[in-house]
Amino acid sequence: MVGPAYVKAVPGDAxxxxxxxxxxxxxxxxxxAIAMVFATLALGLLMAAQVVMRYGLESPFLGIEELAPMLALWGYFLGMVYATRDQDHISGGIVALIFKNxxxxxxxxxxxxxxxxxxVCVFGYFALKFAQFNLDLxxxxxxxxxxxxxWDFSMVSGFALMAFYYCLQIIAEIRDLKKGSDSSK
Structure with missing residues (x-):
């Protein structure tokens, strides 16, 4: 890896x-993690059941048009939270190639x-406004x-949890930055 190691929001030491x-x-x-896996597996099983019901039994389940997006949203947003926690985002690391300091x-x-x-806070705000709109109606x-x-609370909870992990990330990066400046004195 070029440049300093990435700081994890959740510490690795015991x-x-x-x-x-x-x-x-x-x-x-x-x-x-369990909820993310459950939502993803349930979505897959729901799709498989729909194929069997529609083509095998000739009796489609009309609720799939509602359940599939809900399960997908929960799976996606929980996946985003987990990727934020573990810093599994795709990154190019071009900053470390340009700067050496x-x-x-x-x-x-x-x-x-x-x-x-x-x-995340801006998107979370609009997700919350949308959820509130649906609650009011x-x-x-x-x-x-x-x-x-x-459906809406998948977005609200996803953005809220991502904000939580970004706050942890910022705290960890500030500590790492202070530790690095302390050692250079």
């Missing part, structure tokens, strides 16, 4: 993970994390008659 905060976060990450690279990465947090799905906020 001592830091023993704090109550990070033990709760680890449980939350497990719940997110490790402190400058860390500052640019910190600025990028702030930009991501800002974007008490909108329900056509076939299943489920409240539409079940």
């Amino acid at each position: 001592k830091a993970r023993q704090s109550l905060f990070f033990r709760i976060e680890a449980r939350m990450a497990q719940v997110i 490790h402190t400058l690279i860390q500052v640019i990465r910190l600025a990028g994390s702030f930009a991501c947090l800002l974007a 008490n909108r329900k799905s056509i076939y299943m008659r489920w409240p539409k906020y079940l």
Whole structure:
């Protein structure tokens, strides 16, 4: 890898993970992972069941047009949260190729994390406004008659959790930046 190593939002050392905060976060990450896998598997099974019902039994399930997007949204947004937590985003690392100063690279990465947090907060705000709009109207799905906020809260919770992990990321990057400047003195 060129440049300084990326700082993880969730510490890798066992001592830091023993704090109550990070033990709760680890449980939350497990719940997110399980829910993400459940939503994805349920979506796949739902699609397979629809094929069997439509072509094998000639009796299609009309609710799939509602359930499939809901499961997909939950799977996608929980996946985004998990990728944010583990920093599994696709990145080119071009900054480290252009600049050789490790402190400058860390500052640019910190600025990028702030930009991501800002974007997530803006999108989260609009997702929350949309969910509130559907709550106020008490909108329900056509076939299943489920409240539409079940779909909307996937976005709201996804953006909120991503903001949480970006805040952890920013704190970790600031600590790393301070540690690097302290060692250079």
